[in-house]
Amino acid sequence: MSFVVGPFVALCDICQKPCLATVHGSYLEPDDENGPERYLRLASCQECGRGILLTQGVEETMDSRELTPPAVAWPDTTGSVGARVPAPLRREYEQARTCYQARAYTAVAVMVRRTLEGVCAEEGVKRRTLRQSLDTLQEDGKIDKRLVEWAAELRVLGNEGAHYTGSQVSPEDARDALNLAQAFLDYMYTFSTQFEEFKSRRAKRHRKES
Structure with missing residues (x-):
């Protein structure tokens, strides 16, 4: 090692x-x-x-x-994601954080987009475009409309970073991209899981009391 x-x-x-x-x-x-x-x-x-x-x-x-x-x-300088986020997605996100710490802001946008692609892959969704995959996640009830809007903006920023246009991703956009990606991952794999566990515990308690 x-x-x-x-x-x-x-x-x-x-x-x-x-x-x-x-x-x-x-x-x-x-x-x-x-x-x-x-x-x-x-x-x-x-x-x-x-x-x-x-x-x-x-x-x-x-x-x-x-x-x-x-x-x-x-x-x-940027947040980390919860331990319940799948390891492959944590690696993608941590690489995005490393790029931010190295001030490689355009690379941050690309890595954040890869993270979104990874979420779709982890959920078994692979459509022709990332936007279509995200829409499928919404149709399946795994993410809501607001998260789709967040992800769509991150996707566009990632597209801008992946293609040579003569312009660079700003530090502010890179930081916002990381924060939104963190919120997206934690919503998908931390908060949603905790909420389901909360509901399950309450349901078991009610069954015992009835």
């Missing part, structure tokens, strides 16, 4: 630019109901001295265990 042990380049929230950071210690967070296994590394910016928390996920393969590329978990 590729561990980050020496100085590495990270986007410092104080310096507002990529800086060298020094690792001071690490901790292996176990795989449990709160989330998947990952390595946390405490570091500091070599320019301003402020603390940085680096995270690397652990991926199981047929022959080995591999670490995902390092990403800054704190200070948290």
Whole structure:
């Protein structure tokens, strides 16, 4: 596995630019109901001295265990998604966050679009276009009209990022894309699941009382 042990380049929230950071210690967070296994590394910016928390996920393969590329978990310039989001979608979203931290804003838009495509694939929907797939999710009752509108805007932004037009995706659009993608994933896989579990518990309680 590729561990980050020496100085590495990270986007410092104080310096507002990529800086060298020094690792001071690490901790292996176990795989449990709160989330998947990952390595946390405490570091500091070599320019301003402020603390940085680096995270690397652990991926199981047929022959080995591999670490995902390092990403800054704190200070948290963009939100992370819940542990109930399927691992392939978390990887796509985390790559989008990594692009944002590297200030590759056009790449953020492309990765967010890939995340939407991944949601459709995870739900077994594959139409000719992404918009048609999203409409199918709505028809199946898996997402509501507002989420379709969010996803449609993210899809258009992703299209703009994927094609050479001479213009770049702005930092504000990239950040909004990440925030909307986070909300989309958490609605699909965290909040909806929690609501169904809530209804199930109430139904069981009512059956026992009746």
